[in-house]
Amino acid sequence: MKKLFLFFAVMPGLIFGQDISGTWGGTLEVMGSSLRIVFNISSENGQLKSTMDSPDQGAFGIPMDNTVFNGTMLKITALQIMGEYEGVISDSFNSFSGTWKQSGMKFPLNLKKTNESVTLRRPQHPQPPFPYEMKEVTFRNEKENITLCGTFTYPSQKEAFPAVVLISGSGKQNRDEEILGHKPFLVIADYLTRNGIGVLRFDDRGEGCSEGDFSTATSQNFAQDVQAAVDFLKSQPAVIKDRIGLIGHSEGGLIAPMVAAADTSIYFIVLLAGPGTSGKEILIDQNELILKSYAVPDEEIRKKQALNMDLYEMVINAKNIEKTKEKIEKRIFRQLKKENSANLSDDILKKQAASQAEVLCSPWFRYFLTYQPANALSKVKCFVLALNGSLDLQVPADKNLSAIEKILKESGNQKYTIKKFEGLNHLFQHATTGSPAEYVKIEETFSPEVLEFMKDWMMSILK
Known part of the structure; x- marks a missing residue:
């Protein structure tokens, strides 16, 4: 996302x-x-x-x-x-x-x-006063010598409580995973904390007040940031140390198993639209489904997919990434020039080609393309909840939920629950088509029934 x-x-x-x-x-x-x-x-x-x-x-x-x-x-x-x-x-x-x-x-x-101003209605966003405690916190990723910052919300009562870390999807995100006026992590944190669960959500490295260089990081680096967040929770006196979980959305659902596979103290993970197939497969499926949602003709989709797959293979097989980036930039420029019905100048087209080549050859993209979720999921022994929406066009539900279940079953982990929610998109909003174009127009930020299901599942395993 x-x-x-x-x-x-x-x-x-x-x-x-x-x-x-x-x-x-x-x-x-x-x-x-x-x-x-x-x-x-x-x-x-x-x-x-x-x-x-x-x-x-x-x-x-x-x-x-x-x-x-x-x-x-x-x-x-x-x-x-x-x-x-x-x-x-x-x-x-x-x-x-x-x-x-x-x-x-x-x-x-x-x-x-x-003279009219444009506003976005987001009725689910919680407003103060809140019936729980909230504090701004910082914690260290000592391996990379960076300080991350976030918000820790926790129950007001004096009893010890379980806690979770929220892990955002792809792209530089703030602690609320804010997108198109929606703040899904704010909504999730508020709901869970009202139900007795502490929640730590934090700004990605290089975002907000968190240190670090986002542009050079991969999912593995982000996993180290999450581990630092887990260590922070373990240092909190009121947190039950063996009842800490992870909730990851989209790429966060890829990162959560990485952390849980390495840290066996993690009690559970929740994968919200988490990938079960390789990054390359995710991107190919995502491109096709989204283009179809925009009514792009099948032949045009076929051409775009063929180009994308060629570019992905160039990145995957690159021996010298700088030389590969130059080749990719020239390839994209030729394609843009061919499609230039608006008669944009070559300078503008070259800037766009350079920008796209930079993304394709970035450390994050190269890592994501070839990463297999099974690498970590097969080593996860804690409780797992995998959820997705039937209208998710970015991480298609049936294919990825099936892949996640297959990996867990074959690795011998029977402590999992898989569920698909009908009519929900990648953001877990009730949607009509699932197209990303709908995200901003939908007032709902996060499905109440998913919040309740997630909370009930967590309560059942935390007893």
Whole structure:
């Protein structure tokens, strides 16, 4: 589950004539989905600056590189995402008729001036006062000499209590595993703590107040961070030392078995949409299912999958990763140039190709591609709960739950429970199609029945 990270250098634009400062909004129709786009334009010393909001993708205040208005035509450029808006203002100066171009594609986008602010409803997010204790904590990963920080919530009563560590999915995440305005780990931590279980959730290395370099880390490094979190819980006087568990979502469901296989004091693990197949297989399945959800034609999917598989093999078989990255960058550039219906410049296409090649050749991606969950799962002897939703397009439920069960059964671990919930997506929201495009539009953050099932299972084994 990747979160979008964007960085732009803000470059001032120019104003000619009519002042267009203010908020301008419109809707993009992209692959069957409607995406609201808002440009916030301001004027400073006769120059224009702007930011962009994409509320339906949970992105706000994204700085634009250049904003120019010549009295008739507005042009806004975002180089890092290969995005560009061009629009002609109406005679009444309250709307623009134009086009959004990105990654070789173009879509109609008409803007209207508005005073309305966009908000996302997230009714499950808990609000104070809380009927439990909460404190900000830090702990050390001594192996890598970094300090991590998080929030520890625990019952107010004086009796000793069990505790869990929450492990986030892929991409740099904060302690709430925040995505598109949702904070699933905040919801899970609140629910479990209200039911007598201590919960430690923490910022990934390099995120928030946690130290460390995220870009050079792999799942194995993240497992060391989780072990440091477990050691912190063991140091807390009120925590029952032999009743500590791990709850991992998505990639976190891959990391939890790594830690439990190495630390036999772990009493249980919960895998929320955890992988049971290799990273390469996960990515191939994920790409196909998501493209289908966007109504991409089968032949186009076949071509994209063939390219992806070629690129994955290049990474897997790389002897010199820098030379391989150069080859991959050239391969992606040729493909982008072939698909460049929006006539973006070669410079923009090269930046996109370089960015994609950087991701494909990163330490994390190379590790994930070939990692087999069975390596750790087969060594796990504690209690295991594996849950998934039938509409998960990122870690398909049937294939991965079956693989997890097969690994556990063949390794002799009979202390497991496997369950698929109908109608839930990768984030464990009640969904219609499971498409990632729905995530932000769904007000529910995390299914109440999954929370209850998880809590009841934990209580049954903690007796």
